[in-house]
Amino acid sequence: MGELNHDTLPLWEGWQRRELRFAHCGACGTWFHLPRRICPQCWSEEISFDEVRGTGRVISWSLPRQSPDQPVVITALVAMDDAGDVPFLARMVACEPAEMRFEMPVVVDWRDDGGVTYPQFRPSGATVAAPAGGAS
Amino acid sequence: MSVRPRVAIVGIGYSELSRDSGVGPGTLIAHAAKNAVLDSGLAKDAIDGVVGVYGTDLPTLWPGYVVDALGLANVRWWDTSQPPSVIALSQAAQAVLAGNCDYALCYHGKYRWATTSVAGRGDPYRQPPRYEFDPNLGHALFEHAGSMLWAARVMRWHMHRYGSTREDFARIAVNNRTHAATNPRAVFRTPLDVEGYLASPMVDDPMCLLDMDAPVDGAMAVVVTTEERARHLGHRPVLIESFASGLPNHNDGLLWVEADGEAARRTVQHLFARTDHTPRDVDLSYPYDGFSILTMLWLEALYTGEGGGADLIRSSWSDDLQQLRLFGRVPVCTHGGNLSEGRATQGFGHVLEATQQLRGTAGERQVPGDPRTAVITNGAAFSNRSVLLTMD
Numbered sequence: 001m002g003e004l005n006h007d008t009l010p011l012w013e014g015w016q017r018r019e020l021r022f023a024h025c026g027a028c029g030t031w032f033h034l035p036r037r038i039c040p041q042c043w044s045e046e047i048s049f050d051e052v053r054g055t056g057r058v059i060s061w062s063l064p065r066q067s068p069d070q071p072v073v074i075t076a077l078v079a080m081d082d083a084g085d086v087p088f089l090a091r092m093v094a095c096e097p098a099e100m101r102f103e104m105p106v107v108v109d110w111r112d113d114g115g116v117t118y119p120q121f122r123p124s125g126a127t128v129a130a131p132a133g134g135a136s
Numbered sequence: 137m138s139v140r141p142r143v144a145i146v147g148i149g150y151s152e153l154s155r156d157s158g159v160g161p162g163t164l165i166a167h168a169a170k171n172a173v174l175d176s177g178l179a180k181d182a183i184d185g186v187v188g189v190y191g192t193d194l195p196t197l198w199p200g201y202v203v204d205a206l207g208l209a210n211v212r213w214w215d216t217s218q219p220p221s222v223i224a225l226s227q228a229a230q231a232v233l234a235g236n237c238d239y240a241l242c243y244h245g246k247y248r249w250a251t252t253s254v255a256g257r258g259d260p261y262r263q264p265p266r267y268e269f270d271p272n273l274g275h276a277l278f279e280h281a282g283s284m285l286w287a288a289r290v291m292r293w294h295m296h297r298y299g300s301t302r303e304d305f306a307r308i309a310v311n312n313r314t315h316a317a318t319n320p321r322a323v324f325r326t327p328l329d330v331e332g333y334l335a336s337p338m339v340d341d342p343m344c345l346l347d348m349d350a351p352v353d354g355a356m357a358v359v360v361t362t363e364e365r366a367r368h369l370g371h372r373p374v375l376i377e378s379f380a381s382g383l384p385n386h387n388d389g390l391l392w393v394e395a396d397g398e399a400a401r402r403t404v405q406h407l408f409a410r411t412d413h414t415p416r417d418v419d420l421s422y423p424y425d426g427f428s429i430l431t432m433l434w435l436e437a438l439y440t441g442e443g444g445g446a447d448l449i450r451s452s453w454s455d456d457l458q459q460l461r462l463f464g465r466v467p468v469c470t471h472g473g474n475l476s477e478g479r480a481t482q483g484f485g486h487v488l489e490a491t492q493q494l495r496g497t498a499g500e501r502q503v504p505g506d507p508r509t510a511v512i513t514n515g516a517a518f519s520n521r522s523v524l525l526t527m528d
Contacts (some may be wrong), residue, residue, distance in 0.1 A: 008277055012277065033391065034391075036275065059289075059293065060290070060292045060296075061284060062283050062292060062342070063283075063290035063339045063340065064282050064283035064288075064339070065338060065339050065340065074282075074283045075282040075289070075340075077289050077391065084461065088391070089278055089281045089391060090280075090281050091280070091281055091282055101412040104292075113280070118280040121196060
């Protein structure tokens, strides 16, 4: 985990309440990620960190090597539907690597790990039977 | 021929590249820098500019250290830089052109810090400075995701969108390894074929161990000065015909969606806009290979446009040579690239090799036919600098 700072904190605090938030310009409506308090489009500094439904589509993914006793981790780059397609990086769960598809619809899910809550994604319509991918 | 004032590389130097040098990063860099000055034939007091890669990605040594280490008494210009190394080279060239200094030493060193090496983790003398490569201050929002290796996702995206295959990326790795056999600097010289590549372990599927440069210890350096001054020194000057860079419109590396190579094309366009040369008439090609997907994107930017890299690799492959010959002629990464020299170099190996080839002093691996031009495209979309080198 890198160091939190005043720019990243609003998103991270949202995660702790299971809210997925992204930076959103109050002047021109542009969504952007990573969070900061100036709009890259119109330079307005009226930025809010607004909650989204958390649906999106897979842009790409990779399968980082794990030790043999650990579950498979799928690291997915997802374009967020209701946040202007901003890319967001998180784990995929409730899905085997062979089931991954480009543009597949996914929805945000949550994982508790060491007292911290993180967003992750699952395929739309899939349910999560057990926490996956998270070493405690 | 260009009438613009140009800068020349007049000295090159390097340390041993190894998995465990047994010395500290200061010694490595000082050694490389010393050798570069010695190679130039200049007295050390002539060096009046120093620039080194010191920025993000775990700092090693700032120019003041090198001044102390080599006793440079007349430095009137200095700067810091970040990888890839051609950024430092172009800063030095700009300083010389602007008259801020006459003879600039530029260097880059890498070291297997505890955070970049499993073996280094247990070594109390390899603990890194308390500084993290977090250029966008966003790592707190990422690291839980499992993989920091953005290039793996770009590679998968490229394979999906353009039909490139693991065999195509294998040929990049095999080409470089084949060349490394005749490069005494290279750390990884064991012969490799496509089957060997395909059998190598996945690190971040679809990226395998042989798609990425491995951490090593080592340093490299060059000295640059104006073309006019260079003509009074010992070597035939290798001229910097042009240099260029470009940034994509999104630079959050971990979120990099610009896998279409927009920034690479922007860089190449600017690189050749200020010269009479075209990419296809250049004799030697040094696309960056910190990850094999970057080689693919640079080949496309240089020669084919978006998505044409796989076809170029297939049509350029020689089974007999186990090497690429672009358009039947141009060899690629004749030293073996970062993939063979290791991650000490981050593109500086390309500069040293191209300089040796153009001088005609590459020994066993000298490309025949008196090559006169070399293009070096260094780095990735969000951190790149490219250079065209020529001999008159």
